[in-house]
Amino acid sequence: MDKNFDPKKEKEIYEKWLKKGYFQPFEYGKSFSMVLPPPNITGILHMGHALNATIYDITARFKRMQGYSVLLLPGSDHASISTEAKVVEAIKPKSKKDIGREAFLKRAWEWKEEYGNIITNQFKTLGLSADWSRERFTLDDGLSELVEKVFISFYKKGHIYRGEKLINWCTHCKTTISDAEVVHSENKGKLWHFEYKIKESEETIKIATTRPETILGDVAVAVNPEDERYKHLIGKTVIIPIVNREVKIIEDSYVDKDFGTGAVKITPAHDFNDNELAARHELEQINIMNDDGSINGIHPEFENLDRYEARVKIIKILEELGQFVKEEDIENSIGTHDRCNTVVEPLNKLQWFVKMDKLAAPALDAYESKLIEFIPSRYGKTYAHWLENIKDWCISRQLWWGHRIPAYTCECGHISIIASKDEKVCEECGGDELTQDEDVLDTWFSSAFWPFSTLDFPNGRDFFRFFPTETLITGYDIIFFWVVRMVFSSISETGKVPFNKVIINGLIRDEQGRKFSKSLGNGVDPVEVVKEYGADALRITLIMGSALGSDQRFSLSKVETSRNFLNKIWNAARFVKMKEPEEVQLKCYFPSDRWLISKLNKIINEVTENMEKYEFGLALETLYGFIWEDYCDYYIEMSKITIDGTNASLNVLVLRDVLFELLKLMHPFAPFITEEIRNSFGKKSLVVSEFPLFNKQLDFLDYSVEEKKIEIIKVGIKAIRNLRAELNVPNSQKIKLILVTEDPEYFKDCIQYFSLANVKETVINGNFNEDSVSVRIDKAIIYLEDLFDKEKEIERLRKEVENLENEVERAASKLSNEGFINKAKPYLIQEERLKLSKYEEALKNAKERLQLLWH
């Protein structure tokens, strides 16, 4: 074995796994399935993906080793709007319209072939044990067919309708977007106050607005009915400036008296609130805007003028008219498109919608009846809250790349919903002159079926075997986009929830706690990290020391820590390899062996329990401590002593077997290095090995006695080392120990281990010099025969006495507390009593010795 593990080997190892087909589920057995969130084909791997994939893979490998037939299904998403934007960019200077739909889609597929696999391949470098033979793409024939089927099914069930409503429009992407795609952010804006004239009156009414350009579309002015200032004006007619439209002053409790002037201009075609208010008052709607955000022909002076230029112009005109009052600074929230950051414009459009009320109810029930569990549980509230307030989902997009809506308009005007493979005839008149709807569906519409579309619902074998899936792992930012929609779609179509558990992973931030972002340029490329430190190091970095669902900071120094840990394991293996014995059947252990085996057994239990709860961070921390401190720093060092004895080969067996168990425990976290080590011992792959099992019976044997004993010895070793450092005794100077105890048998077989503290000889209950420095451990006092320093010893004893007195006092007061005696659990009281007597004994001894040394 080389001195260090070379991460370059990871690729080779991964390919071997693929070749062996290890990532495909077993033919039989209890199944455990998960679908991976399909990344956008436009995406490249970022740390968030890496974290998510790591959690998935740890789960999959763990379950596979437990004997489940594990399916981890990968795939990618066509990412309608993102991909379309890339292709639009690529065909420039030509436009979509220039080349036409067919040619455009051809280009898009070419783009997908060229770039679509980048992210998939990046997932492989992380060691993801996904079944690539089942890889899917949301625009694959089978999946596309299902999208149509579900659309038709939804339509028939009344979940889908077409209607003209105010929707979010992106003037840059020239398409509708859903509420979930609009990000609201606080913004410094202006609030302009204008004066509107009242017809046949000298009076005016002042209104305030952040969007003066929408004056062109005003259809009313609203005031609060309780507002004394305006009560007398209700019902009067005002004249909208510039357009000189005559509209009424109306009352509505929606209006906030204390905001602005207390009077609001109403523009129902360009504002959601105004729209609702207008509906209540049956006001007309006046559209003033083109699809690109410019003003339409509503007023010749503004035609084709951009909305922001129009705003400036209108303010200027009103100033000239003397109807401008003032402008003030204001904090308000504006909505932008999450993909392009363009300010979203509410516009009236004829679109397709998913009606949410009937779909949302069972999805909410599933959560409330605990069919779906969120981990951490607080995210369940986020899910429920969204469902409780959900609005209809606008699913049509004015794009070409995606699933085209299977709606066909006949010459007779009737719209038929027909799957593309079926014969296209109008359901109403039987005519065959049908035109298909130009729009495609929201990407998330097809993603919503991912857990069953990928398993060939409704008749596929995989569907029966692997649906519902077990666990979904995702970031909290995507609960609305994806989790909610998968649940209601799945319940509607399959009658089942798509998964039982939703694990929410946190965000990865930079060293200063900022989000990774392109504009900050603070991103760290996981692929680069993998290249330099290896996938294992990255995986461990992302898992260790972080709690589920909470954000974490990423830094290369953390990766180094992980790499060092892996290196530690590697080198421990090198040591084992060096000592590797002939096969020996007989089992006869030293105390250190029993200690290690007993402790390992407990660790197996602890790790397994935490892994079952998806508490991978805790499981890994347990392993880290056990491997580094117990196995390497103590056991290996102890084995160097025992291996020199007569039963060397027996001892090595434990050394090696425990390593093998540790490799298995570590394999889900660090699959490559563990596999490589195991390989070098000529053993079969860890991927198909069994995860270590907790052995309950060990508890009944005397292993725990040995475990306790070595722990006592460890305390002694540490104390001796400490004293040596304090007294400046160089390592080269070996010392002799006298161990004074009432139970010589107990210590007989383990005094050899004191050589870890550079002790050359230990004698039990021999004569010792009263001036020797001493160390107290459980059941014994150790005198360091060759070290005399009366002053230091007295000083040390004084400290000890002081400490012990405190301990005795603490324990005694606790035990004299009636409440404690009456209410604490019995074993705790027992423990406390034991401690007290131990401390009292030790205190007595220390005092006696102090007395002795004074003379």
Place this chain on the structure above:
RNA sequence: GGACGAUUAGCUCAGUUGGGAGAGCGCCUGCCUUACAAGCAGGAUGUCGGGGGUUCAAGUCCCUCAUUGUCCACCA
């Protein structure tokens, strides 16, 4: 405006039913000890954000305040 987090060693963070505060990094001291200097040994540092409460017992449960973050929301 609402909801949900966070506040623990200099830094990054663990801490799973309440029962004597932990790790990694950094820092100081001494070691090239034949698996590992990506290492070994030793050491220092905490009013667990403030205040109140429940309890025999609170980092852990409840209330409140402060600072901070995220998400949701129709204030023009």
